[in-house]
Amino acid sequence: MTEEKLVVHYTENAVKIVQTRVSSLRKKDILRTSVRLYDGKSMGVAGSLGECDETELNVRAKRSLDLGIPYTYEATKDLEREECVQSDLQNSAELLEATEEILERLRTDQPEFSFSHIFRSSKIESQLRNNLGLSLKSSRESVSLSLVIKDKKSSNIIDAMTGYGGRKFQKKSFIELTNMVCEAYKNRLDGIEEGQYPVVFMSEDITYYKKLYESLNGMLFATGGSLLSGKTDMKVFSEKLTLLQTRNVMDGFNEPFFDSEGTVNDADRFALIENGVVKSPYTDKKTAFTFGLPLTGSAGGEFDGLPELGTPMLKFSESEETVKQLLGGQKGIFVLIASGGDFTQDGHFATPAQLAFLFDGERFIGRLPEISISSHLYEMFGKDFRGVSVDDFLGLENAKLTVMNMKVEKL
Amino acid sequence: MKFWRGQYIDQKVVKSFFSSKGADLTFDYQRVGFRLLYQMVCGEEQFMDRFDLAGNTLDAIKDLDEEVGQTVKTSEEFIRHAKPVTPGKYPVILSPEAAGVFAHESFGHKSEADFMLGDKTMMEEWKIGRKVGSEILSIIDDGNKPGVGHVAFDDEGTKAVETYLIRDGCLSGRLHSAETAAALEEELTGNARAVNFEYEPVVRMTTTFISPGELSFEELLSGIKDGVYVDSLNHGTGMSTFTLAPNRAYLIREGKITEPVKISVVTGSVFQTLNEIEGLTEDFKLLSFSLGGCGKMEQFSLPVGFGGPFVRVRSLNVH
Structure with a gap:
């Protein structure tokens, strides 16, 4: 019988922000434990929240094993590894202070907008062990800053957004990004002519892939x-x-x-x-x-x-070129919000872009009217794929940009 | 059918709620659901479809053989015959599923009062009594309705009430937590919900639907020369421009539903569309699905119900 134990300990500090003011601080400390039993034919599992009695978990896992739910695969064995990654702002007081600093700056820099949502620091500690020599331990801390931006004169729920996630508290770059988004939002551009353009997405934006x-x-x-x-x-x-x-x-x-x-x-x-x-x-x-x-x-x-x-x-994977090089001297269309589009079953892609900026590879120039962008899976990732930037946008962590040629139309 | 996956889900929750204001509630909630997800391949064509049904008791998903079989046949017909749509503007008929998603995404979220706190523009824009849609349009949220959106008491202990968000085309109400109701000096509606114990309650919908009209389905179709019928959906969103991503859709020609078409997205301006609703059927359906639900900021997926009649919209962008 193979016996395996999984323990996940999640801790989090989250500062909620409403109308550019701190609304609340939420702290989480959640321990999850599960025991798995394998007999070569089936797996039995039992889990618990908080401190638990492992003997009782084993009894429940055995009962679960008796249900005979098939799982015929061998447990991973003879593998050991331990990793610990730290990040800034794990202390809730520091996170709160950092949030207040940023909000104060945004209230001054961008009085025409209000900012809401959440700044969060978290740690996920996970351990997976079994009696076949498996011993894995991972501890990863991270910080994420995310703001929904609303034009105070607008009747929309959301007008723009800003944020990043990583290990470091990058206050200067985050404020620079947020200011850039707000300034570009205010600069309404005339519509562009319909046609093919280099379209830029945040690389991690799942919309396009x-x-x-x-x-x-x-x-x-x-x-x-x-x-x-x-x-x-x-x-x-x-x-x-x-x-x-x-x-x-x-x-x-x-x-x-x-x-x-x-x-x-x-x-x-x-x-x-x-x-x-x-x-x-x-x-x-x-x-x-x-x-x-x-x-x-x-x-x-x-x-x-x-x-x-x-x-x-x-x-x-990143290319060897910066986003400016990928644009090759052309202006691109940076899609910040493209909500609700999809692919057809045979790979055609279309989405409205509720917020898109004209982009020169370094700065957002201004806000375009709502547009529709479209392509096909084999084209956008084939002949029309320019690549992923080697540089992070404004130096923010995990802020690579993907550039593809796509068809742009008025909505 | 190259791949299929069947899922059965049941859940029973007993909640107790106590507060320093004297609340002392214990109530239960249960749901049960069945979902069949399948991928079909026909030559070069591929099509993923599903049958999904949920309710509060096992009876809701009993004896489904015929219904499931019919859905699979419909999918087969679709993959065999669906052609790409010619993009453009069309009059569109939404099924109860599509109408419900439209009501939820395009208007329901905008009725959540936490978006209005401290925002003068929003308060001005969302003044009760303001005309926001066609005169035949009423949208309601009601946690008392059976289904996965049934919320007898919300997570602040408030009993669910029927809330008209739009009545006869005019803004009639909004959804509240205790915080927002107090701030806006309005009545509680029982819409403070947390996705689970890890999160605080925020304003959320329960079961949101468009109320029925008086037309038959044939009457709704009649008069449409060239249009689109959206039968089922993959998803929808509702910012200033809403989107519906259809799974199964059909062309309407001369008042009849004809061949299936492949559509990636249907879009329109929310307020323009609310005003372009020109027909509602008497036939009406509330829907509950076993998986998925509503997402708001960091909290997802929260079970919600939705539905409505068949709805005719004068013109939408079809891509």
Whole structure:
């Protein structure tokens, strides 16, 4: 019998902001523990919140095992690793003080706008151990600053947004970004002529690549239901495109470096698409072993449930060019808010861009009227893919930009 | 059908709420749901669709064979025949599902009073009595309705009430927590909800729907020469421009629903669209799904119900 224990300890300080004032401070300290029992045919799981009686958890896990829920895959074994990553502002008083400083500055710099939402610092400590020599321990701290911006004269709920997440408190850059967004918002530009333009997204904005999540799902991929089914080792995208499944902390991933089955990748990354060539969908043990696919370590699930294929963090590899170089002297359209668009089943993409700025590679020039942007999966990541910037926008952590040529129309 | 996944979910929650103001409540909530998600492939065409139904008792999902079978057949017809839509402006008929999502996303969120706190412009814009939509339009939020949006008492201990957000085209009410009701000097509505114990209650919807009209479905269709019928959705959003991402949609020609079409997104200006609602059927449906729900800032997914009649909108952008 294999016995495994997962412990996740989450702590958080969160300052809520309403109308450019601190509204409340929320503190979390949540301990989750689960025990898993494997007998080669089934897995039994039991979990608990807070301090728990492990003997009782074991009894419940055994009862769960008796239900015979199939899980025939071997537990990960003979692997040890410990990692501890720290960030700024873990102390709630420091976070509160930092928030007050920023809000005071924004009240002065941008009196025509109000700012709401949340500044947060958190720590996720996770341990996965079993009696086969598995001992993984991950402790990752992070800080995130996120503001919803509202023009005081507007009747919208949200007019713009700003934010970043990482390890460092980058006050100066965050204020610079927020001021830049507000100033560009105020500068209303005339409409642009319809046509093809370089369109710029924050690289992590899932709006423009959610189809890749669907297409690279191991179950869909292997059963023939994905646009990329049967295309392993085929070059279907631009040479410039490499897409990684990542649990690497340097990519802004704050959860543990191991997945819920204890799988760990070299450098905590796995290339799913490499230089335009499809290498593998993302998989957990069940998907990998059922269909003979590489195991990419993408198991998720509830802490007190059976591991199952989860949705990993995907990241585009950077090019060697800055965003200014990727624009090649042209003005780009920076899409800050594009809410509600989607891909059709065959890969056509269209979305309204509720807030887009004309962008010269360094600064937002002004606000464009609402537009519609469209393309196709194979074009936007194929011939029209310019690349991902090597530089972080305004030096903010994890603020890479993706540039693609897309069709732009008036809404 | 290349891939399918069936999910059954049941949940029973017993909540107790006590406050220094004398509240002492214990109540329960339960839901049960079934979802079948499937991917179809036909030649080069691919299509993902689902059957999803939830309710408060097991009866809600019993004896579904025929209904599930019919949905799968509809999906099969869709993948075999769907063609890309010619982008443009069309009169659009929304199914109860699409109408409910539209009501929730385009207007429901704007009725959440926490967005108005300390905001003079919003208070001015959202003055009760202001005309915001077509005269035939009424939108209601009511936590008493059965389904996954049933919230007998909210997470501040307030009993659910029926709240007309729009009545006969005019702004009639908004959704409140204790904080927002006190600040705006309005009555409590029972809409303070937390997604789970980790979060504080904020103003959220419960079951939000468009109230029915008087037309038959045939009457609603009649007079549309070239239009679009949105049958089911993947998702929707509702900023100044709302979006509906259809899963199944069909062309309407000469007052009849005809061939299936592939559409990535349907968009329109929220306020223009509210004023362009020109027909509602008597036939009306409230829907509950087993998975998914509403997201607001950091809190998601909160179970909500939604629905309405079939709704005809004069003109929307179809892409």
